[in-house]
Amino acid sequence: MFSLGVFLSLLVGCSLSAGVTLNLAPLDTDVSPRTKTIVICNGDSAVLKCAFGVLQITAANYGRTNRGACFGRRPVLPQNTNCNFNALAPVSQSCNGLRSCELFATTDIFTDPCPDMRSYLSVTYYCLPPEIRSSAVCENAVANFKCDDGSLLHIHAANYGRTDSSTCAAGRPASQIAKTNCYASNSQTLVANACEGKNSCSISASNGVFSDPCFGTYKYLYTAYSCVPQFYWS
Numbered sequence: 380m381f382s383l384g385v386f387l388s389l390l391v392g393c394s395l396s397a398g399v400t401l402n403l404a405p406l407d408t409d410v411s412p413r414t415k416t417i418v419i420c421n422g423d424s425a426v427l428k429c430a431f432g433v434l435q436i437t438a439a440n441y442g443r444t445n446r447g448a449c450f451g452r453r454p455v456l457p458q459n460t461n462c463n464f465n466a467l468a469p470v471s472q473s474c475n476g477l478r479s480c481e482l483f484a485t486t487d488i489f490t491d492p493c494p495d496m497r498s499y500l501s502v503t504y505y506c507l508p509p510e511i512r513s514s515a516v517c518e519n520a521v522a523n524f525k526c527d528d529g530s531l532l533h534i535h536a537a538n539y540g541r542t543d544s545s546t547c548a549a550g551r552p553a554s555q556i557a558k559t560n561c562y563a564s565n566s567q568t569l570v571a572n573a574c575e576g577k578n579s580c581s582i583s584a585s586n587g588v589f590s591d592p593c594f595g596t597y598k599y600l601y602t603a604y605s606c607v608p609q610f611y612w613s
Contacts, residue, residue: 414437414503414504414505415503415504415505416501416502416503416504417501417502417504418448418449418499418500418501419482419483419484419499419500419501419502420448420449420484420497420499421449421484421485421486421497421498421499421500422484422485423483423484424481424482424483424484425481425482426479426480426481426482427474427479427480427481427482427502427504428478428479429478429479429506430506430608431506431508431509431530431607431608432506432507432508432509433475433476433477433478433506433507434474434475434476434477434478434479434480434504434506434507435475435504435505435506435507436467436470436471436474436475436502436503436504437503437504437505438467438501438502438503439465439466439467439469439470439471439500439501439502439503440463440464440465440466440467440500440501441463441464441466441484441489441490441491441492441498441499441500441501442462442463442464442491442492442493442498442499443460443462443463443493443496443497443498443499444460444461444462444463444501445460446460448499448501449497449498449499450497462492462493462496462498463492464489464490464491464492466489466500466502469488469489470482470500470502474504482500482502484498484499484500486498508533508605508607509605509606509607510605511535511603511604511605512603512604512605512606513601513602513603513604514600514601514602514604515546515547515599515600515601515602516584516599516600516602517547517584517597517599518547518584518585518586518597518598518599518600519583519584519585520583520584521581521582521583521584522581522582522583522584522600522602523579523580523581524574524579524580524581524602524604525578525579526578526579526606527606528578529608529609530578530606530607530608530609531576531577531578531606531607531608531609532574532575532576532577532578532579532580532604532605532606533575533576533604533605533606533607534567534570534571534574534575534602534603534604535603535604535605536567536601536602536603537566537567537569537570537571537600537601537602537603538562538563538566538567538600538601539563539566539584539588539589539592539598539599539600539601540561540562540563540566540592540593540596540598540599541556541558541559541561541593541596541597541598541599542559542560542561542562542601543559544556544557544559546599546601547597547598547599548597551597554595555595555596555597556596556597557596558593558595558596561592561593561596561598562592563589563590563592564592565589565590566589566600569582569588569589570582570600570602574604582600584598584599584600586598
């Protein structure tokens with residue numbers, strides 16, 4: 380199973396599309412909506428859907444683990460509430476990575492561990508965030524960010540400084556690009572203050588904004604961000 384935390388942490392230290400190596404602290408994970416659980420009674424179906432991002436199943440069980448759900452005509456005895464088949468593999472195969480999927484709670488698909496009572500399919504899932512984008516803007520230039528209409532900026536990580544010797548290096552002497560452990564500790568806070576929750580924003584990649592974390596080094600502002608729907612902030 381590919382969890383959100385793994386998805387984001389794999390980006391650390393990986394070379395992204397902008398040609399920048401993300402040697403930063405792990406990205407935050409709060410872009411994901413809350414985890415949801417749905418119960419589908421035997422014989423019924425339901426559609427799992429993400430308003431943005433794609434589905435990620437975290438747990439799925441077919442059977443019965445409580446007395447209240449899908450009880451039908453016959454009462455459920457306490458001894459009948461520890462009966463379940465781990466359905467994570469088939470449900471994940473059907474839904475992971477899709478915007479929506481339809482699930483059927485039926486013994487034609489799942490092994491029924493308790494045939495003497497009405498079983499149900501319980502599925503826990505969340506939506507992985509939209510594609511994370513990256514931007515690198517050289518020192519003394521202006522970083523501009525913009526999302527499509529109906530979506531707003533969410534800042535995952537930012538650093539003003541230098542973490543590799545290739546970004547914004549053209550025409551620069553070796554002494555100005557040699558230091559690659561240069562971080563302005565206020566980077567993410569300042570970028571988030573300027574951009575978080577807005578449709579577009581601009582911020583100058585300069586010592587005047589971030590201060591100078593490494594005198595004599597030619598720096599750049601690296602930002603990892605995504606665009607999420609407005610209801611994320613509601």
